[in-house]
Amino acid sequence: xxxxxxxxxxxxxxxxxxxxxxxxxxxxxxxxxxxxxxxxxxxxxxxxxxxxxxxxxxxxxxxxxxxxxxxxxxxxxxxxxxxxxxxxxxxxxxxxxxxxxxxxxxxxxxxxxxxxxxxxxxxxxxxxxxxxxxxxxxxxxxxxxxxxxxxxxxxxxxxxxxxxxxxxxxxxxxxxxxxxxxxxxxxxxxxxxxxxxxxxxxxxxxxxxxxxxxxxxxxxxxxxxxxxxxxxxxxxxxxxxxxxxxxxxxxxxxxxxxxxxxxxxxxxxxxxxxxxxxxxxxxxxxxxxxxxxxxxxxxxxxxxxxxxxxxxxxxxxxxxxxxxxxxxxxxxxxxxxxxxxxxxxxxxxxxxxxxxxxxxxxxxxxxxx
Ligand SMILES: C/C(=C\C(=O)O)C(=O)SCCNC(=O)CCNC(=O)[C@H](O)C(C)(C)COP(=O)(O)OP(=O)(O)OC[C@H]1O[C@@H](n2cnc3c(N)ncnc32)[C@H](O)[C@@H]1OP(=O)(O)O
Numbered sequence: 001x002x003x004x005x006x007x008x009x010x011x012x013x014x015x016x017x018x019x020x021x022x023x024x025x026x027x028x029x030x031x032x033x034x035x036x037x038x039x040x041x042x043x044x045x046x047x048x049x050x051x052x053x054x055x056x057x058x059x060x061x062x063x064x065x066x067x068x069x070x071x072x073x074x075x076x077x078x079x080x081x082x083x084x085x086x087x088x089x090x091x092x093x094x095x096x097x098x099x100x101x102x103x104x105x106x107x108x109x110x111x112x113x114x115x116x117x118x119x120x121x122x123x124x125x126x127x128x129x130x131x132x133x134x135x136x137x138x139x140x141x142x143x144x145x146x147x148x149x150x151x152x153x154x155x156x157x158x159x160x161x162x163x164x165x166x167x168x169x170x171x172x173x174x175x176x177x178x179x180x181x182x183x184x185x186x187x188x189x190x191x192x193x194x195x196x197x198x199x200x201x202x203x204x205x206x207x208x209x210x211x212x213x214x215x216x217x218x219x220x221x222x223x224x225x226x227x228x229x230x231x232x233x234x235x236x237x238x239x240x241x242x243x244x245x246x247x248x249x250x251x252x253x254x255x256x257x258x259x260x261x262x263x264x265x266x267x268x269x270x271x272x273x274x275x276x277x278x279x280x281x282x283x284x285x286x287x288x289x290x291x292x293x294x295x296x297x298x299x300x301x302x303x304x305x306x307x308x309x310x311x312x313x314x315x316x317x318x319x320x321x322x323x324x325x326x327x328x329x330x331x332x333x334x335x336x337x338x339x340x341x342x343x344x345x346x347x348x349x350x351x352x353x354x355x356x357x358x359x360x361x362x363x364x365x366x367x368x369x
Pocket of ligand 1: 100103105106108135136139258260306309311
C-alpha cells in the first residue's frame with residue numbers, strides 16, 4: 001500500500017526528509033575532464049527589459065543602450081544590448097552545467113567582444129570547453145576548473161563574445177584531509193584585502209575631462225612634469241549598496257542559478273554567512289561608476305579579472321581607476337587601457353581587472369564644439 005502517510009505533520013515530514021535522497025543540480029569537479037565540450041541548452045534571448053534593468057540598476061546610465069538617436073550617434077544601427085548584460089547573458093546559461101554546485105568564481109581573462117552592438121532580440125547559443133582541471137592545494141575539498149566559453153548568434157552562427165573563466169568547484173570525493181591549512185571554503189575567513197601602498201608613485205594625476213584627449217594628456221603629464229614618478233589614478237564618487245535586486249534579481253534574469261545569489265538558507269552556513277553578489281554584478285557596478293567619468297565609445301575587452309573577496313547584501317561597491325595607456329587609433333575615438341579596482345565600504349578590494357575601451361574624442365563630438 002502506498003500513500004498512507006501524513007507529510008503535512010511536521011515530525012513525520014522531517015523524518016521523511018532525513019531519509020530521502022536529494023535530486024542534485026550541477027556538476028562536481030570530477031565531472032569535468034580537459035577537452036570536454038558542453039552545449040548550454042537553455043541559451044538566452046536578449047531582451048530590452050533585462051538590458052535596461054541591468055544597466056539601470058548598476059548605474060550604467062548610457063543612453064546609447066536605450067535611446068535610438070543616441071545609439072545611431074554611437075554608430076549602432078539599432079539599440080544594442082548593454083555589453084555588461086551581454087557578458088552576463090553569455091555566463092548565466094552556463095551556470096547550471098558549470099558552477100551551480102557551489103564554489104567560487106575566481107577570475108576571467110581574454111574576454112573579447114567580437115561584434116559591436118548585438119541587437120536586442122538576438123538569441124544566444126552558449127558553449128564551453130574544459131581547458132584545464134587541477135586540485136586545489138590549499139583546499140582539498142575543491143578543484144579548480146578553467147573553461148573557454150563563447151556566445152554565438154543562434155540564427156547566424158556569428159561569434160559574439162568569448163572568454164576564459166576559472167572557478168573553484170566542490171569535489172564529490174575529497175581525499176581524506178591531510179591536516180593542511182584549509183579543509184574547505186567553510187573553514188576559511190574571507191581575505192581582508194591587501195596593502196596597496198607599497199611602491200606607489202610620488203604623484204597621482206587625474207584627467208581634466210572625460211574625452212580621449214584628457215586621458216592622453218594626463219598620461220603625458222606623468223612623464224613631462226613628474227619625470228615618470230606619477231600615475232594617472234583616481235576614485236569615482238558614486239557607490240551602490242547591494243540589495244535584493246542586484247544580488248538576486250540580476251543574476252536570475254540571466255538564468256544564473258548559482259545558489260550563492262539566491263538561497264539565503266544555504267549561504268547562512270557558508271564562509272560569507274550570507275548571500276554573495278554575483279561577480280559580474282559587482283564588476284558591472286564598479287564599471288558603471290568608472291564610465292560615468294568617461295565618454296565611452298565602445299568596449300573592446302577585459303583581462304586578468306579577479307574576485308578577491310565576497311560582496312554581501314548591504315555592502316557598497318565603489319570604484320578606483322588607474323589609466324595605463326592611451327593610443328590614438330581612430331577618427332572618433334582613441335583606445336584606452338584601464339585597470340579598475342572595485343572596493344567596498346571598508347576600502348577592501350573586491351574585484352580587479354584590466355579593461356580596453358574606445359573613448360570618444362572631444363574634437364569629433366558636439367559636446368566639444
Ligand atoms: C558563483 C559565481 C559565479 C559563477 O557561477 O561562476 C559568483 O559570481 S561568486 C561571487 C564572486 N566571487 C567571489 O565572491 C569569490 C571571492 N573570492 C574569495 O572569497 C577568495 O578569493 C577565495 C576564498 C575564493 C580564495 O581565497 P584565497 O585562498 O585567499 O585565494 P588564493 O590563494 O589566491 O586562491 C585559492 C586557489 O585558487 C587558485 N586561483 C585563484 N584565482 C585563480 C585564477 N584566476 N585562475 C586559476 N587559479 C586561481 C589559486 O592558485 C589557489 O590555488 P591552490 O588552492 O592550489 O593554492
